[in-house]
Amino acid sequence: GAGVSQTPSNKVTEKGKYVELRCDPISGHTALYWYRQSLGQGPEFLIYFQGTGAADDSGLPNDRFFAVRPEGSVSTLKIQRTERGDSAVYLCASSLTAGPHTEAFFGQGTRLTVV
Amino acid sequence: TQLLEQSPQFLSIQEGENLTVYCNSSSVFSSLQWYRQEPGEGPVLLVTVVTGGEVKKLKRLTFQFGDARKDSSLHITAAQPGDTGLYLCAVVLLYNTDKLIFGTGTRLQVFP
Numbered sequence: 001g002a003g004v005s006q007t008p009s010n011k012v013t014e015k016g017k018y019v020e021l022r023c024d025p026i027s028g029h030t031a032l033y034w035y036r037q038s039l040g041q042g043p044e045f046l047i048y049f050q051g052t053g054a055a056d057d058s059g060l061p062n063d064r065f066f067a068v069r070p071e072g073s074v075s076t077l078k079i080q081r082t083e084r085g086d087s088a089v090y091l092c093a094s095s096l097t098a099g100p101h102t103e104a105f106f107g108q109g110t111r112l113t114v115v
Numbered sequence: 116t117q118l119l120e121q122s123p124q125f126l127s128i129q130e131g132e133n134l135t136v137y138c139n140s141s142s143v144f145s146s147l148q149w150y151r152q153e154p155g156e157g158p159v160l161l162v163t164v165v166t167g168g169e170v171k172k173l174k175r176l177t178f179q180f181g182d183a184r185k186d187s188s189l190h191i192t193a194a195q196p197g198d199t200g201l202y203l204c205a206v207v208l209l210y211n212t213d214k215l216i217f218g219t220g221t222r223l224q225v226f227p
Contacts, residue, residue: 004157033215042121042203042217043158056214091157098213100146100206101165106157 002026006092006107013082013114021077021110025094032075033104034067035091043091049075050098082114118142119204119218127224131193136221138204139186145207147187149178150217152201158217194225 005024013019025032030051035043045059052072060066064082069075079086089111093104122137138147146165150158162171164180164187171178175198177190191198204218 031213035217040125040201040220040222042119042201042220045214045216048214050213058214093157093215095215098207100144101163102207103148103160103163104158104205104215106159108155108157 004092004094004105004107006090006110008110009108010111011113013112015082015084015114017082019079019082019112021079021090021092021112023075023077023092023094023107025073025075025092026105027073029094029096029105030072031095031098031102031104032069033093033095034075034077035093037089037091037109046077046090048098055098079112082112084114087112087114117219118216119206121202121204121218121221123221124219125222125224127226128194130195130225130227132225133190133192134194134223135188135190136202136223137186137188138218140206141185143184145184147180147184148205149187149189150203150205152203152220153199158201158203191223194223196225196227199223199225 032049034046037043047057049069064080067077089109091109093106095102095104148163149161152158167184168182169180175192202221
């Protein structure tokens with residue numbers, strides 16, 4: 001399909017383990033965003049890429065969280081030493097460019113459960 | 116403190132009723148977007164409002180950007196069960212790094 005693809009759709013992991021969440025954006029979209037969402041709440045900004053570089057990572061909660069986008073396309077969000085409080089839906093979005101009138105297209109999210 | 120506060124947080128109504136949800140901030144924005152999110156899906160863009168005082172209509176949905184470009188409202192006429200979802204306002208922080216920030220959300224449930 002031509003939309004944003006996130007894998008896996010669901011991930012259950014044990015406390016203390018390492019996880020990787022993958023986002024495959026729409027082809028040609030230069031901007032890519034990661035958000036974390038708790039039930040019934042608005043998405044919480046984590047990090048935003050413009051091309052290969054992280055333009056803004058101010059939303060990453062601590063140094064256990066890291067994201068990369070090495071070739072300016074696929075991105076991976078990495079969480080080390082997972083904690084139960086990391087449980088949430090992680091959303092990825094991409095847009096053609098950055099800016100105020102740009103539409104962000106979202107994937108269906110990865111539901112992460114830390115037990 | 117949230118940059119974009121939405122109210123109400125929850126709204127449960129019967130089919131056919133009208134409703135308004137609000138998005139408020141103390142900051143001024145060049146534009147504001149509204150998204151709708153259904154369970155198990157990502158948010159989908161409904162509209163972008165740009166000019167202070169601007170009103171946009173999308174079928175039974177009416178969006179207004181405040182004159183001072185600090186707030187916005189979404190009015191739904193004759194709500195239908197298909198309108199059920201999480202309504203989110205969002206802005207791009209131009210004076211920062213162009214990141215897209217979302218509001219706290221309004222969860223709407225429309226019963227048949």
